[in-house]
Amino acid sequence: MNSGREVSDGRLTVEGFSVAARAFADKWKIHNQSFPPWSWVPLINRTLHLSNQQEEGYLSLEEILILSSLEESPEDESLNVATDCLEKEESVDHTILNQENEAHYYDFHIVYSSSYKVPVLYFRGYCSGGQPLSLDVIKKDLPSCSVSLLHESKWTFITQEEHPYLNRPWFKLHPCGTEDWIKLLSQSSISTGCQMPVDLYLVSWFSVVGQVVGLRIPLEMLN
Amino acid sequence: MANEAVKYVWEGAIPLQIHLHKSDVASHPAPPPALVLAPRIGYLPLLIPHIKPYFKDSLPPGEDSIWFDYKGVPLKWYIPTGVLFDLLCAEPERPWNLTIHFRGYPSNILIPCEGEDFVKWNFVNSLKEAQYIINGNCKNVMNMSQSDQEDLWTSVMNGDLDAYTKLSPKLKMATIEDDFSRKASLSSPQSRQGATEMDVAGQVKTARVPVRLYVRSINQDFENLEDVPEIDTWDDISYLNRPFEFLREEGKCFTLRNAIESLLPEFIGDKAQTSGEERSKDDDTEEADGLLREMGEIKLARIQGIEMKLEIPFSWVVNNLMNPEFYLHISVLVKAPQR
Numbered sequence: 001m002n003s004g005r006e007v008s009d010g011r012l013t014v015e016g017f018s019v020a021a022r023a024f025a026d027k028w029k030i031h032n033q034s035f036p037p038w039s040w041v042p043l044i045n046r047t048l049h050l051s052n053q054q055e056e057g058y059l060s061l062e063e064i065l066i067l068s069s070l071e072e073s074p075e076d077e078s079l080n081v082a083t084d085c086l087e088k089e090e091s092v093d094h095t096i097l098n099q100e101n102e103a104h105y106y107d108f109h110i111v112y113s114s115s116y117k118v119p120v121l122y123f124r125g126y127c128s129g130g131q132p133l134s135l136d137v138i139k140k141d142l143p144s145c146s147v148s149l150l151h152e153s154k155w156t157f158i159t160q161e162e163h164p165y166l167n168r169p170w171f172k173l174h175p176c177g178t179e180d181w182i183k184l185l186s187q188s189s190i191s192t193g194c195q196m197p198v199d200l201y202l203v204s205w206f207s208v209v210g211q212v213v214g215l216r217i218p219l220e221m222l223n
Numbered sequence: 224m225a226n227e228a229v230k231y232v233w234e235g236a237i238p239l240q241i242h243l244h245k246s247d248v249a250s251h252p253a254p255p256p257a258l259v260l261a262p263r264i265g266y267l268p269l270l271i272p273h274i275k276p277y278f279k280d281s282l283p284p285g286e287d288s289i290w291f292d293y294k295g296v297p298l299k300w301y302i303p304t305g306v307l308f309d310l311l312c313a314e315p316e317r318p319w320n321l322t323i324h325f326r327g328y329p330s331n332i333l334i335p336c337e338g339e340d341f342v343k344w345n346f347v348n349s350l351k352e353a354q355y356i357i358n359g360n361c362k363n364v365m366n367m368s369q370s371d372q373e374d375l376w377t378s379v380m381n382g383d384l385d386a387y388t389k390l391s392p393k394l395k396m397a398t399i400e401d402d403f404s405r406k407a408s409l410s411s412p413q414s415r416q417g418a419t420e421m422d423v424a425g426q427v428k429t430a431r432v433p434v435r436l437y438v439r440s441i442n443q444d445f446e447n448l449e450d451v452p453e454i455d456t457w458d459d460i461s462y463l464n465r466p467f468e469f470l471r472e473e474g475k476c477f478t479l480r481n482a483i484e485s486l487l488p489e490f491i492g493d494k495a496q497t498s499g500e501e502r503s504k505d506d507d508t509e510e511a512d513g514l515l516r517e518m519g520e521i522k523l524a525r526i527q528g529i530e531m532k533l534e535i536p537f538s539w540v541v542n543n544l545m546n547p548e549f550y551l552h553i554s555v556l557v558k559a560p561q562r
Contacts, residue, residue, distance in 0.1 A: 114465045115355060115356050115433070115464065115465075115466060116352070132330070132331060159344075159348065160334050160335065161334060162299070162301075162334060164462075164464060167332070167456075167457045167458060168331065168332065169330070169331075169332075169333065169334040169335075174348075176351065176355075
């Protein structure tokens with residue numbers, strides 16, 4: 001079994017994804033401490049009683065609080081994340097929430113696509129009562145360039161689809177084209193030629209994909 | 224030139240008896256159910272223009288948000304109708320009794336469907352994914368002209384196999400071949416064309432086949448399909464959207480059983496036995512024996528309404544029974560391994 005220490009065609013094997021995911025989660029924990037850590041959710045198939053011998057799973061980052069306001073802040077294209085508040089109870093501070101501000105929570109999952117052999121970002125938004133947010137509402141929390149791209153490619157950019165494992169509607173960033181721009185990223189790294197070490201795959205991938213949903217990663221993570 | 228099996232697939236249909244949900248009945252007396260013949264390869268929302276006239280006078284005022292349920296389970300509209308039937312009705316029910324709702328869309332469970340466009344784009348995205356699996360890229364679908372894409376979708380909507388057959392070559396899908404299909408195509412009148420395709424396809428070492436597996440697992444054995452308990456929620460079903468991969472090798476032919484078992488490796492077949500042997504090394508012989516004795520078992524595999532013999536060559540199954548978006552949908556009923 002070849003877990004592949006390096007990726008040369010922009011794609012990942014399922015084993016490579018597990019390796020890349022743990023490397024990404026570790027680096028995030030070290031360099032991105034203003035955010036909660038990503039957790040690895042193993043795929044234990046309850047219906048089929050499958051044991052998880054292949055170590056398949058996905059990465060999960062949940063309950064990220066965004067305080068949205070009705071005013072536009074075009075200079076800051078990152079999510080207006082309440083980064084100091086890790087506990088949900090603490091962060092719902094009634095002095096912050098008033099008529100103009102609403103607490104929006106976001107869950108992010110990074111799931112491996114065996115069809116496209118690349119990771120795919122799924123996300124959903126909901127308010128403190130748990131009611132899901134519609135795309136119209138989520139658009140207000142997204143960076144403006146994502147919103148204009150959404151208008152141009154309604155069906156091919158961010159689509160609402162069923163989560164591959166949770167039987168619920170989530171939003172998904174379409175994976176078509178991922179392998180191409182990962183290859184481009186690999187080529188720009190002179191030291192490794194046109195190869196991308198598996199450990200860095202998700203970090204590089206997220207440096208692009210995260211920006212679509214307004215999540216920035218610190219440059220130190222790319223080392 | 225479409226072959227006979229493909230014609231049968233396209234002509235396959237399910238008689239539906241559609242009941243209006245009582246909370247949507249605003250007339251007296253309540254309207255009788257609508258009878259509709261639903262194409263297997265089609266999708267439930269496409270039937271709405273045929274169904275709505277039956278009920279429009281009975282509906283309460285307001286906007287429609289239409290959805291279907293079967294015995295309380297909301298139906299996923301993006302799954303082809305025939306697959307839903309094969310999966311949810313262990314014992315086929317004819318006509319199939321469904322309930323239609325015009326209000327109260329369960330948007331926490333079902334993704335929205337606000338018209339034909341939604342169904343079309345679900346189809347196109349599945350087609351892209353299938354092409355990516357088969358060809359390694361989806362540029363042929365992406366490069367198709369708007370009008371060709373539109374015509375392809377229309378041919379599927381109308382169940383027009385002739386129109387579809389004229390357009391689908393533009394997709395330039397690589398043929399799915401192993402030793403069985405190669406030999407079969409060499410003996411057919413179109414063998415010369417088959418040989419050319421073989422040359423091109425032969426260059427690809429690892430072939431991938433788009434498969435969507437819907438697995439229902441039950442704990443006890445059963446005599447008749449009528450004894451299989453009903454599904455309460457979609458959590459009772461495992462959905463695997465995973466391609467079947469195989470190396471093209473001389474003399475190698477895969478059966479349907481091989482394909483299903485490779486997609487469910489820890490569940491049935493050789494792997495389960497291997498893990499049993501490993502455990503016996505750890506002195507856990509009792510458990511090892513238990514594993515060998517109580518492995519899971521494929522009880523039933525249905526494709527296009529046919530209860531498949533598992534020894535059928537897989538390449539035949541794919542080439543003849545796939546849906547128009549090039550996916551093979553397999554509904555599987557398994558007996559869970561006893562632990």
